[in-house]
Structures are given as structure tokens and as C-alpha cells.
Amino acid sequence: MRLLLDENCAAKQLVTALRDSGHAAVTVYSAGLQGADDLKIWTWAQHHGDTIVTKNVSDFLELARTTPAHHGILAIFDHPDSRKNLSWVQIAKAVSNLIESGLQIEGSCHDLNSWYF
Amino acid sequence: MAGPPDQNSISGVSITPENLTALRLLKERLGLSSEEEALTWSLRASLDVVRSVQEAPSGTSVEESLPGYRYLVRRSHPWRKQAALRGRRLLAGQLVLSMKANGQTPEAAAETWDLPIEAVREAQAYYDAHQELIHHEAVEDRSRAEDTVTLRSR
Numbered sequence A: 001m002r003l004l005l006d007e008n009c010a011a012k013q014l015v016t017a018l019r020d021s022g023h024a025a026v027t028v029y030s031a032g033l034q035g036a037d038d039l040k041i042w043t044w045a046q047h048h049g050d051t052i053v054t055k056n057v058s059d060f061l062e063l064a065r066t067t068p069a070h071h072g073i074l075a076i077f078d079h080p081d082s083r084k085n086l087s088w089v090q091i092a093k094a095v096s097n098l099i100e101s102g103l104q105i106e107g108s109c110h111d112l113n114s115w116y117f
Numbered sequence B: 001m002a003g004p005p006d007q008n009s010i011s012g013v014s015i016t017p018e019n020l021t022a023l024r025l026l027k028e029r030l031g032l033s034s035e036e037e038a039l040t041w042s043l044r045a046s047l048d049v050v051r052s053v054q055e056a057p058s059g060t061s062v063e064e065s066l067p068g069y070r071y072l073v074r075r076s077h078p079w080r081k082q083a084a085l086r087g088r089r090l091l092a093g094q095l096v097l098s099m100k101a102n103g104q105t106p107e108a109a110a111e112t113w114d115l116p117i118e119a120v121r122e123a124q125a126y127y128d129a130h131q132e133l134i135h136h137e138a139v140e141d142r143s144r145a146e147d148t149v150t151l152r153s154r
Helices: A012-020 A038-048 A057-066 A088-100 B017-030 B035-053 B092-102 B106-113 B117-129 B131-147
Strands: A002-005 A024-027 A050-054 A073-075 A109-111 B008-010 B013-015 B063-065 B072-075
Touching (some): A012 A088, A038 A057, A050 A057, B013 B017, B117 B131
Parallel strands (some): A073 A109
Antiparallel strands (some): B008 B013
């Protein structure tokens, strides 16, 4: 499984933390998708078999409804209380926890905030 | 009595002779390689038109300058109103909240996101002035996501 980091998640530290945890990750920048709209990113991800990691969750869920056999969405929600938001290292840990759970990623959207422990 | 018009097919889609002619015209005028490419082009163009009319329901790269800001713009969106970084799919709130979550200085954030330090400072000033809007939109995004049947939590 390869992760495609949406522009709002494409921090260098998150890429490093994910790769250090053994996850394959590319960013919208390396994919040549800077500033692209949701549909273009969605189409690219489905074509390349990538799971999208994003903070623009509701927009991608709308697209997911049109493509039930998609390659998965890992959703990160911002909380108004900044102390409840995940750091990059915590996001990478949440990804590892989710994958280790064995739950199916394809065709699903997972709330990553709930997977940090 | 005249029968039904002859039907042609492109990628399994039934096309009337009139529409096939229109596609061939489009193909010629745009210098496309096939009628199939012309059909794809017309579908995407139609979607762009619908988006612009409906304020881009699934996101768009259209940006509008914000008076008083150099690095922040407004990207048209059906419900998000907060500013984004120019040329980026990165909201001002997302940038500042990630700085807080990671304990970053503006200098470190500028390095992380490949942004000028002035852009980061502008986003911070915007955040300070629009906290209520930014917090409301964070709650709204979760609420909308939870309204769908596909979001799964642990």
C-alpha cells in the first residue's frame, strides 16, 4: 500500500516519519499535483492505487461515494483545541496502528485521529 | 414512418449521429486525436462549468485575492470561507494548527512547507483574527464527514 499525502498533509516531517515507520509515501508535490483540485488528485490516486491522506475530508468522501471500489482515505481532522491535534509523529503512529489492525483500507475512509494511542 | 436515428458508439456510450458530428467538430477544432478524447474533453469541460456555477462542490483551483493579504487567497468552495495559501491546497487554519500541534516556530514552519516566512506570519495573523471561523469549519468538516456512511473510527 502506498500513501498519497494531500497538500495539507505534505509536511516533510510527516513523509520522513511515515517512511521511518516502513510506509511508502508520496506527496502531491512529487506527483506533480500542486494546487490541483480534488477530482484530479482523486483520479490520480485511483489510477496509481494510492490511499489518500488528507485533512479535506468531507470533499473526498463525496468523491468516494461515486467510486465505491476506491483505494482508501485516511482522514485527519483538525480540532479547535490545538492540544487535541495530532503531530506528524503521532499521525505516522496512527497509520501504523491502523495497518497493524488488519482492517481493510480499500473502499473505506478511516478516522486517523481515533487510531492514535 | 421514420425509424430511430442511426446510433454510433464511443467507449460503449451510444452517440446519435448529430452528437457524433459535434464530437468530430470538437476533435478538429481542438486538434484532438480521437472522438473518444473529444467526448472526455467535453465531459470535463461540462463539469468545470457546473462547478463554477455551483461554486465548485468538489474543490477547485480558482483563487480570489484577499484585500490586505499578499500570500493568502480565497479558494471557491461550497462552504469553506477561510483563506488558503496562494497556489496551495493548504488552509491558513491547517497551517497554524499544525504549527501548534508540532510546537513549531514560524521559521521551522516555513522550512516544512517551503513557504516564505512572511507567508507563515500572514497565516498566523489571519488565524488570530479569524479563529471563530476556522474553528467552526474544523467542526463542520468532521460533522459533514460523519454524516456519510463510509467514515470508520476505531
